[in-house]
Amino acid sequence: MSPSDAGETAFDTVLVVDYGAQYAQLIARRVRECHVYSEIVPSTMPVEEMLAKGPKAIILSGGPSSVYADGAPQASAHLFETGVPTLGICYGYQAMVQALGGTVARTGRSEFGRTRMEAAGTDTVLFGGLPTVQTVWMSHGDSVAEAPEGFRTVGSTESTPVAAMEAPDRGLYGVQFHPEVLHSEHGQAVLRHFLYNGAGCRPAWTMVNIVDEQVERIRARVGGKRAICGLSGGVDSAVAGALVQRAVGDQLTCVFVDHGLLRKGEVEQVEKDFVAATGAVLKVVDAQDRFLDALAGVSDPEEKRRIIGREFIRVFERAAREVVAEGGADGDDVEYLVQGTLYPDVVESGGGTGAANIKSHHNVGGLPEDLQFSLVEPLRELFKDEVRRLGEELGLPSEMVWRQPFPGPGLAIRIIGDVTRERLEVLREADAIAREELSRAGLDRDIWQCPVVLLADVRSVGVQGDGRSYGNPVVLRPVSSEDAMTADWSRLPYEVLATVSNRITNEVREINRVTLDVTSKPPGTIEWE
Numbered sequence: 301m302s303p304s305d306a307g308e309t310a311f312d313t314v315l316v317v318d319y320g321a322q323y324a325q326l327i328a329r330r331v332r333e334c335h336v337y338s339e340i341v342p343s344t345m346p347v348e349e350m351l352a353k354g355p356k357a358i359i360l361s362g363g364p365s366s367v368y369a370d371g372a373p374q375a376s377a378h379l380f381e382t383g384v385p386t387l388g389i390c391y392g393y394q395a396m397v398q399a400l401g402g403t404v405a406r407t408g409r410s411e412f413g414r415t416r417m418e419a420a421g422t423d424t425v426l427f428g429g430l431p432t433v434q435t436v437w438m439s440h441g442d443s444v445a446e447a448p449e450g451f452r453t454v455g456s457t458e459s460t461p462v463a464a465m466e467a468p469d470r471g472l473y474g475v476q477f478h479p480e481v482l483h484s485e486h487g488q489a490v491l492r493h494f495l496y497n498g499a500g501c502r503p504a505w506t507m508v509n510i511v512d513e514q515v516e517r518i519r520a521r522v523g524g525k526r527a528i529c530g531l532s533g534g535v536d537s538a539v540a541g542a543l544v545q546r547a548v549g550d551q552l553t554c555v556f557v558d559h560g561l562l563r564k565g566e567v568e569q570v571e572k573d574f575v576a577a578t579g580a581v582l583k584v585v586d587a588q589d590r591f592l593d594a595l596a597g598v599s600d601p602e603e604k605r606r607i608i609g610r611e612f613i614r615v616f617e618r619a620a621r622e623v624v625a626e627g628g629a630d631g632d633d634v635e636y637l638v639q640g641t642l643y644p645d646v647v648e649s650g651g652g653t654g655a656a657n658i659k660s661h662h663n664v665g666g667l668p669e670d671l672q673f674s675l676v677e678p679l680r681e682l683f684k685d686e687v688r689r690l691g692e693e694l695g696l697p698s699e700m701v702w703r704q705p706f707p708g709p710g711l712a713i714r715i716i717g718d719v720t721r722e723r724l725e726v727l728r729e730a731d732a733i734a735r736e737e738l739s740r741a742g743l744d745r746d747i748w749q750c751p752v753v754l755l756a757d758v759r760s761v762g763v764q765g766d767g768r769s770y771g772n773p774v775v776l777r778p779v780s781s782e783d784a785m786t787a788d789w790s791r792l793p794y795e796v797l798a799t800v801s802n803r804i805t806n807e808v809r810e811i812n813r814v815t816l817d818v819t820s821k822p823p824g825t826i827e828w829e
């Protein structure tokens with residue numbers, strides 16, 4: 301939804317050029333937290349193409365390479381002559397220095413983690429008004445030995461004499477530390493200074509503007525045509541659907557697919573709550589047999605995801621034909637499919653800027669090749685917390701906006717092994733107990749979500765009622781997260797864990813063991829498949 305490709309927009313765009321940074325997304329988030337829209341582009345993108353996006357500023361990210369190594373990604377000197385204010389961070393800073401004739405070298409004095417930096421006084425752009433001694437977060441082996449001509453050194457540490465530099469008349473800035481991480485004490489202020497004072501960006505990217513902009517954009521695109529929206533009851537599709545409904549009204553029909561992989565009570569909840577909240581036209585399709593037949597005997601996670609992605613589309617196609625038939629013979633075909641795809645879905649499916657494919661989210665990497673619909677994905681550049689704020693702006697009820705995420709492929713990717721009706725029934729019961737107890741304990745807002753995972757091919761011996769049992773374990777995976785890109789396991793109170801464990805083993809006959817997953821992301825993803 302890049303706003304920049306639509307000509308004049310209500311807000312400025314900042315491009316984050318990704319040199320293979322661990323968390324280029326984090327830079328983009330921090331910029332957005334300054335109410336300036338930002339978008340990530342690969343470092344291989346030609347400068348002209350970047351300029352075509354009309355950036356008000358550019359930020360060069362960190363990266364794993366050494367700028368002087370063969371084949372290391374470079375910053376072209378041309379980039380620094382375009383007049384677009386640019387901030388280099390870590391590798392991006394080093395690349396800027398090298399391109400402008402300064403020197404970068406392995407000095408043998410690495411800095412990792414917490415570092416004390418002395419910043420030049422208040423007459424600098426980056427550090428104006430900030431304390432002259434501050435804690436910054438470093439992660440580098442190479443250092444800038446000499447700033448390029450015309451730059452003023454504005455920060456230094458014990459090991460790195462040129463830890464920050466600026467040339468405000470040319471709009472060029474560089475820092476060796478990582479302002480985007482919260483451990484850098486004044487990092488957010490440094491970014492703000494660059495954006496507002498160094499680049500003249502306006503803090504205009506607000507939820508109100510996004511709603512207006514998106515509604516306009518969708519209206520222009522869909523025109524008088526019909527659309528359907530894959531609605532799951534989750535926050536992403538609810539917000540996407542509400543936006544499209546605001547834009548084109550009853551040209552939109554929402555389609556909720558019951559694929560047999562849903563949680564207990566979910567169909568009823570979606571039928572009741574979503575319609576009550578939005579007044580949208582909702583069509584519920586029972587496609588249980590179709591999905592479960594297609595999944596029979598399949599245990600490979602990516603294979604499951606591809607099958608589910610394909611079946612979703614087939615069901616949407618059929619629903620679209622029905623919508624047309626119900627709308628009378630003169631109706632146009634349904635041309636658009638609205639999905640609540642988010643930025644992390646795209647990144648993890650390998651659709652980001654050079655990012656690896658971690659798992660094919662059914663709605664991105666799992667789509668079939670012969671897709672007939674044009675996709676409308678108004679949230680494709682947004683993070684979950686931004687979508688939640690958007691939902692609030694649209695007036696959706698808070699139970700919907702704050703609902704914990706549930707993946708489109710549902711319980712199929714929480715059964716490790718192949719998916720059968722019996723296994724689904726077992727997992728559904730265990731999941732319902734965990735959800736009920738976590739809610740009862742008032743933990744819903746504290747945790748991001750808590751998948752319950754059935755290790756269907758693993759069995760262990762237990763003793764129940766003085767007899768031997770040989771059942772399956774489940775894993776509880778409670779996590780806390782800001783945006784699902786990274787996560788930590790939630791330290792749930794022992795009493796709550798004990799109650800969940802007790803109830804599951806007492807009430808679900810097939811399960812005789814409950815375990816807790818204490819892995820952060822990375823290295824583990826949130827879902828097991």
Ligand SMILES: Nc1ncnc2c1ncn2[C@@H]1O[C@H](COP(=O)(O)OP(=O)(O)OP(=O)(O)O)[C@@H](O)[C@H]1O
Nearest residue numbers: 530531532534535536537557639640705706707708
């Ligand atoms: N059962 C379903 N019926 C129809 N569409 C679905 C279903 N499940 C998922 N989708 C589509 O796939 C998209 C991605 O699913 P995903 O679970 O990421 O989002 P969500 O369900 O809207 O929100 P949340 O992440 O909060 O669960 C949804 O936005 C929706 O368009």
Ligand SMILES: O=c1[nH]c(=O)c2[nH+]cn([C@@H]3O[C@H](COP(=O)(O)O)[C@@H](O)[C@H]3O)c2[nH]1
Nearest residue numbers: 660661662705706707708709784825826827
């Ligand atoms: O709609 C979806 N389709 C998918 O294929 C999918 N896979 C994971 N998830 C959800 O995304 C977040 C990150 O999950 P992972 O750490 O497992 O990648 C978590 O919130 C997961 O629940 C999905 N959502």
Ligand SMILES: NC(=O)CC[C@H](N)C(=O)O
Nearest residue numbers: 362363390391440441442
């Ligand atoms: N985090 C970074 O960008 C590191 C840059 C470069 N690889 C170094 O070690 O100095």
Ligand SMILES: [Mg+2]
Nearest residue numbers: 534706707708
């Ligand atoms: Mg969902």
